[in-house]
Amino acid sequence: MDIRDIAAKSGYGVGTVSRAINGQPNVSERARERILEVMAELGYEPNVNARYLKMRTQTPVAVFVTGVGNRLFDDVIGPLQAELVREGEDIVVTYLEDGSNVARAAAEYQLARHPKGMVFLGGDPECFRTSFQEVGAPAVLVTSSAEELALPNLSSVTIDNEAAARDAVAHLCERGHRRIGVVGGSRDGGQISSLRLRGAEDALRAHGIELDYERDYEPCDFIEAGGFEAAGRLLDRAPDLTAVFALGDVVAFGALRAICDRGLTVPGDVSLVGFDDTSLSQYSVPRITTIRQNAELLGRRAARVILDGMGGASATHELVPYELVERESVRTV
């Protein structure tokens, strides 16, 4: 069934049917009614391939969310959308599988839909290196920096991950901890891991401590099980640790479990700091001290960048504030 069937059955031409479907002007009330009626009766759905193939007009700003399950992104979308809407722009969001090549998806989408702009929530900055030429629309990477990519149309807005990690670890040092372990990510695990690790290293060094990666660091994926296993290994190897910095809340949550399983308490025996301020750190027992990214600002600034880009502005790379939120998982020693 296609638009011609609707045309035939309603007694109008396909052009009129098309205009009726799309709510365009130049269709009599009578025709519109009749056409909608026939469509409903036949259960007709337009073919999106044909439609987008033909339409040269731009589609709404496309938002690609990669870290499915990353609560932070949900909190970014609201403000992002709000800011865009007040300038009359809509968004359509697409969820991508973890680890997928966002840049490829974006290139394909660009050709298929011609979005006015693109927003990437998560995703590995590296993939933009190879597959991003085709997209001409203004785009912004949120949460990772695209600065060194130096692409003309790819902006980024992010917190200073290095400084945030530095603050997190400094917080521990200032509370008297000197034997501090680090878990999560990996040493060559992409931008975010590297930056947070470097921040931790810096903070330690500023307090006269050299981070011994062999002994006091344990890499892992950003999942609960990862944090659990990694922290377990770390604790078994270095039982004199009085504090642990986890590169993400999921990791911290798993680590908390590993600590408790060894008969230790947080913060009684081991202090713990996470990163991200997800519901995991907000509701766990004890609540976990962590780094909060300002989701509202992340969203609003990303929207601004897109809007400016649509107006011809070139790519920018912004830093947005973060904040150490102190909860119940750190004690002074």
Added chain:
Amino acid sequence: MDIRDIAAKSGYGVGTVSRAINGQPNVSERARERILEVMAELGYEPNVNARYLKMRTQTPVAVFVTGVGNRLFDDVIGPLQAELVREGEDIVVTYLEDGSNVARAAAEYQLARHPKGMVFLGGDPECFRTSFQEVGAPAVLVTSSAEELALPNLSSVTIDNEAAARDAVAHLCERGHRRIGVVGGSRDGGQISSLRLRGAEDALRAHGIELDYERDYEPCDFIEAGGFEAAGRLLDRAPDLTAVFALGDVVAFGALRAICDRGLTVPGDVSLVGFDDTSLSQYSVPRITTIRQNAELLGRRAARVILDGMGGASATHELVPYELVERESVRTV
């Protein structure tokens, strides 16, 4: 840039270019090489609208995941895919926003892609009532039952939510609890809530207790904050409760926090049972006793149903086993 540019630049016709792109036979090695070279050089990406508009062949089985962040679904996809792959079928998964109309998305997808089959992980069964006529492909709803929809091509595979909830609450009763509160979902909140609530009600009644919805039940969304608030209200209203059954692990996790905030301990003062067996219940302190759905079987059976459906079998509605996993959140009183 389109396929004609590649044809022109490579010195071949568009037909040959198309065949080369799609890895079809009847292209000389020489031509293939040259064409691929030109494509790479120009960074050409085919237009998917045009491609799918033209292609009448069927596309791989489409998997729609709705409860983004529902870990269970991740665990279902693996076995689902494995089972399909051994019959030579691939899958392509699409993540949908929470609360979106999966049936509409499916109808649109059907027209655009002609998938060989469709699998729905999550999603409200009700929406299939209105927007599912267009899809002729065999489809299966996983996690909710589509039995009463009685659609000829929509199967379902699910656990018996009512029985599972009954077991969960019976477990509490058998441990001596008689003042049991229930949190999560809502009384008219769709199939899953209703079933689990009914199961709880039944178990209580079997032990001579009538569930007082006014006093001992508190509805909430399936998010941590919901469980936290709802359990808080419940506890304040009925401080004599010795156990709480949460309709989902996220709710249980929030409830755990609310309980602790009142100076009570789990399971010392209040016992707690969740539902879903997510990482939340696995890693929380204490670990939460919960209902585990057999994700492996859910996936494998769903695959079988699709495969059978492709072979002409009509819709079936299967129940898959679940299991109460006892952990650290329930004590005998």
Added chain:
DNA sequence: CTGAAAGCGCTTACAG
């Protein structure tokens, strides 16, 4: 092995 041509189902000037 290759190319020219038809056509997938729409939208959009254009003419009436």
Added chain:
DNA sequence: CTGAAAGCGCTTACAG
């Protein structure tokens, strides 16, 4: 306000 026609960028018989 309406219809006939061109064309979006591909794929696929068909003929060579």
